[in-house]
Amino acid sequence: MKLQAAGKASKWYVYQKIVIVFILFLLPLISMNIWLNYKGMSVTKSAILNSSQAGASFYSKQLDKELYFIRNLQLQLINDKDLQKLSFRGSLLEDYEEVELIDQVRDRLSTLMASSEYVVNSGVYVESVAKTISMSSGVTGTPNDEMMQITSLLKITPKPSFYLSGNRIFLIESANNNSIVTYIEISRPMLLQALNEIAKLYPESEVLLGSKEFGTMLTTAKQTDESTEILKLTDEENANPDRPQIKKAHGVNYFITRSNVGSLHLSMIMYVNQNELTRPLSQFITWFYTLFIIAIIVMILYSFSVNVMIHRPLSKLVKAFHMIETDNLNITIESKTKDEFHYVFNSFNKMARRLKNSIEENYEQKIALQHSQLKQLQSQINPHFLYNSFFNIYMMCKVGDADSAAELSQRLGSYYQYITRSGADEVPFYKEYRHALDYCDIQCIRFSNRVSFAYDEETEIPPSITVPRLIIQPIVENVFEHAFEDGMMEGKVFISTEYGEGKLRVSVEDNGNLATDEMIGQLSGKLAVDSKTIENTGLINVNNRLRLKYGPESGLTVTRSRHGGLKIDLIIILESMKEAAACTDC
Structure with missing residues (x-):
């Protein structure tokens, strides 16, 4: 019975999938909890802020109402019939009648002072009798200091809602072309006390009374710079006086409420550290x-x-x-x-x-069989050019070319010493490469008048790399036997090496003109076939040995050379052997 798992392959482990699914199920609950908590805190915070706004607004309206009451009393005083009579008939009144009217005006001033704790002094100036009637200085003739101070304030234009003289605050009203002037001095300490009462609504809160024109008139803060900064923030464009604001001053976020005191054309501003308001939410x-x-x-x-x-x-x-x-x-x-x-x-x-x-x-x-196959393949390399080499030595001796004969004998001895010696099946790559170059030297000495070769040094290839014996020389031998058999006079062989990332490549090229495209295609087809039998052909022999040793990705490839002839690449993939060894050690 065949069991088949449906679905595409995934890079995720089962463990990761389980954890991700658990988190995906848990995230909505956590997200809802976060949303509910923030929503609840937001509602609670809004309720606290609205409560503070309502408290500050209530106290500001109470203060405004009190000051409007004082103003109304002042306006009633200036329209009092006794005061008007004193003004119109002052110079015609007899002394007794004048004193009686002055006493009645004083009674009205006394009633005005008793009506509010914010009034510290009230008075009236009557030009017709050239006197001021004041609750602090009594009835005095003019000019006097009090009247001169009030007269100097009347010169201010346009007429303000209140007048400042140093730290003193006055409400001044006049009638009949300033022939009657009433003035009321508002208690600065009482105003500050009222602001302090409002500031007690919340810990670390402060209250100020001021405007853009007059700046900060009164403040409960010990540092006036702080109040000045808050006042500037509330005077910014598009600032809504009926809506609370949260502004940063001196690195602290303040909750600011602003209420208008219409009787004085001022703003009462309460500001408190936002953290203090939201402390219960912590x-x-x-x-x-x-x-x-x-x-x-x-x-x-x-x-x-x-x-x-x-x-x-x-x-x-x-x-x-x-x-x-x-x-x-x-x-x-x-x-x-x-x-x-x-x-x-x-x-x-x-x-x-x-x-x-x-x-x-x-x-x-199986291992024994493979080893015997390698031995058999290696033994099939036939040094058939031995007889021709001896004949070349004989001819060189006959013509008296002793140097060439000696060099050819030395190269030939080195060549046969390498291929006939016993020992390991693998040799260092540089020795195998040197043996192929010795073969080229022998051939070039034999055909010095028409064949030469060029090669790259294998300096970049690690000396520790070993390869099977006699894998490069058959490739070079194939070039000399088949590429130049038509007797061309300027034949040349090019040998190069390349190594990187566990891949070794040896390229052998020639400039012969006998390799046709059809022949190259047929040879490539033979090399691509995974043959299990022992081949007599040198190139197929080497190809089988490499594949048997290093795997199917190794072997020989045949292409057209850039020099016009045949190019054979010998490829050995060494990385696979390293990985296999590493896995075996695990």
């Missing part, structure tokens, strides 16, 4: 962050438990299968639990033992 914020941290801890503990119970056993099993893929069967998975994984691990161990027993029965025979 406990809820602490609990919120505590619950959030607990949720994070729960997710971490859940992820850790899934990792221990599921991911780690699965990872062991997957690693074991990877090791089996590298033909490493000396592996046993230990199980300390008695769950489902215990059964899976035991079944895997039994399967690995059975595979190992089955492979061991055939492995040694």
Whole structure:
């Protein structure tokens, strides 16, 4: 029975999928909790801020109402019939009648002062009798200091809603072309006391009375710079006096409420550190962050438990299968639990033992067979040019070219010493490369009048790299036998090497003109076939040896040379051998 798993391959582990699904289910709950907490805090914060706005507005209206009451009394005083009579008939009145009217005006002034604790002095100037009637200085003739001060204030234009003289605040009204002037001095300490009462609504709150024109008149703050900065912030364009604002001054966020005191054309501004207003919410914020941290801890503990119970056993099993893929069967998975994984691990161990027993029965025979094949392939390399070389030495001796004969004999001896010596099947690459160059030297000495070769030094190839013996010389031999057999006079062989990222390449090119496209295609087809038999052809022999040793990606490739002849690339993939060795060590 065949079991098939549906779906596409995924890069995600089962452990990661479980944790992600758990987090995806938990995120909506956490998000809703965050939203509800912030929504609740926002509503509560708005309620607190609105309450503070209402409290400040109430006190400002009370103050405004009190000052309007004083103004109304002042306007009633200036229209009092006794005061008007005193003004119109002052110079015609007899002394007794004048004194009686003055006493009645004083009674009205006394009533005005008693009507509000904000009034510290009230008085009236009557031009017709040239006197001022004041509750602080009594009835005095003019000119006097009090009247001169009031007269100087009357020169201010346009007429303000109140008058400032040093730290003193006056409400002044006149009638009949300034023949009657009433004035009331407002108590500055009482105004400041009223502002202090408002400031007691919240801890660390301050209240100021001022405007853009007059600046800060009164403030409960010890530092007037702070109040001045707050006043500037509230005077910005588009500032709504009926809407609370949150502004930053001196690095602190302040909640600011602004109410108009219409009787004085001033603004009463209460500002308080926002943290002080929202301090009751800090406990809820602490609990919120505590619950959030607990949720994070729960997710971490859940992820850790899934990792221990599921991911780690699965990872062991997957690693074991990877090791089996590298033909490493000396592996046993230990199980300390008695769950489902215990059964899976035991079944895997039994399967690995059975595979190992089955492979061991055939492995040694297969290795021996491959070794014998390598020996047979290596032994088939036929140095058929030996006889021609001896004949060339004979001819050189006959013509008296002793130097060439000596050099050819030396190269020939080195050549046959390399191919006939016993020892390991693999040799360092630089020796194999040197042997191929010796072969080229021999051929070039034999055909010095028409053949030459050029080569690259293999300095970039590590000396530790080893290759099978006699894999380069057959390629070079093929060039001399087939590329130049038409007797061309300027034949040339080009040999180069390249190494990088575990890949070794040796390229042999010629400038011969005998390699047709059809011949190149046929040779490429033969090299591409994975032949299991022993071949007599030198190139196919080398190709089989390389594939048998290094895998199907190694071997020979044939293409057209840039010099016009044939180009043969010898490719050895060394990285695969390194990876296989690393996996075996695991």
